[in-house]
Amino acid sequence: MILMLFLSISTSAMFALVRVYIDEPENHLFLREELSLSVNIEGMADDLRGYKVHVSFDPNYLEIADMSAFQEGPYLSDIGRTQFYVDGSNGEYNVTCSLMGITSGALGDGNLFTVQLKAKSLVTGDAGTDVILSDIVMRDLLNNEIGVGQIDNANVVIEAAPLYNKIKVFLQGPYISGGSMNHALTSVLPLTSPYDSSVTISALPNVSPHYIVDWVDVELRTGLSSASEQRMSAFVLENGSVVDLNGDPVLKWQYLTTTSFYVVVRHRNHLGIMSSSQRSLSLDPQSVSIVDLTIPGSVYGGDEIGVRVVEAGVLALYTGDADINGQVQNIDLYIVILPQIGSSGYLVGDTNLDSQVQNTDLYLNAMPNVGKASQIP
Secondary structure, three states: HHHHHHHHHHHHHOOOOOOOEEHHHHHEEEOOEEEEEEEEEEEEEEEEEEEEEEEOOOOOOEEEOHHHHHOOOOOHOOOEEEEEEEEEOOOEEEEEEEEEOOOEEEEEEEEEEEEEEOOOOOOOOOOOEEEEEEEEEHHHOOOOEEEOEEOOOOEEEOOOEEEEOOOOOOOOOOOOOOEEEEEOOOOOOOOEOOOOOOOOOOOOOOOOOOOOOEEEEEEEEOOOOOOOEEEEEEEEEOOOOOOOOOOOEEEEEEOOOOOEEEEEEOOOOOEEEOOOOOEOOOOOOOOOEEOOOOOOOOOOOOOOOOOOEEEEEEEEEOOOOOOOOOOOOOOHHHHHHHHHHOEOOOOOOOOOOOEOOOOHHHHHHHHHHOOOOOOOO
């Protein structure tokens, strides 16, 4: 019986499981966000004097600032003086640490080291990108190698970080005075965006005490004539504030390449405009600046050229581009608007957005703008 008990204890010690693992196996980061991963050891039954661990990750998605991103943990340093060293580059690094002088080794569980990583590019899908531990070597006091029975890695999914801004814009057609527009279209506004048929809502958002004037199309681009980076169907209210489909004036975008963009606003029968310069979006929804495209100098191309001065110090999109080709021309007047006169509803010939197409839409609103063109590059 004593012999059997001795054999049982010896067998348990022989197959004691040493595990080296990253303490958070699944991680979700926003783009440019940082993450500290802790590399730990568990179940060490022999005196550990030193170790070497290879850490690798895809450098297309993750990066370190410099070698200081690796910080020694207390597992060996709590025992005595250590030598901690990291070398490597481009997602492949060797981390070594050993006790100096004559001392006992470390036992049990603890933290070997940490590494600070930054998300540098989006990882599409749920698969993410891996942080892998490999080529692990553990040494005891006599420099014998200690076996590692289990290695657990980590996976990082990188998602687009949210960016925020506010936008203010006026439309000439429904503009009244004093920074206000009529909102006569409320009862006939469609629940599907006129700019993107895939955008459909079940009901108009509650924007009380304000009113929805119409749908608008908002675009972000990184350069004057670069392709659209992101687009959004939204609503403009009677006070010029642009709100999302939930009625929130803080518009939410995704951090893909930069935080500075030219802001483009288009309307279904007005000439589109673009901000005169790149505007910075905020990473903090509580600290958001307004891209005010109603003030002089705010619109690319200059005041009165691609945007109408509706009253002193107030800009608005020119009305009359009923065929949405970026110009107000005779074709808008006589081919599009004229045949709709006498009709009511949600129509492109309704240049003042009062839900009716009348002679005033043709002769007072659109005709004076013939020859005007959008200055969006």
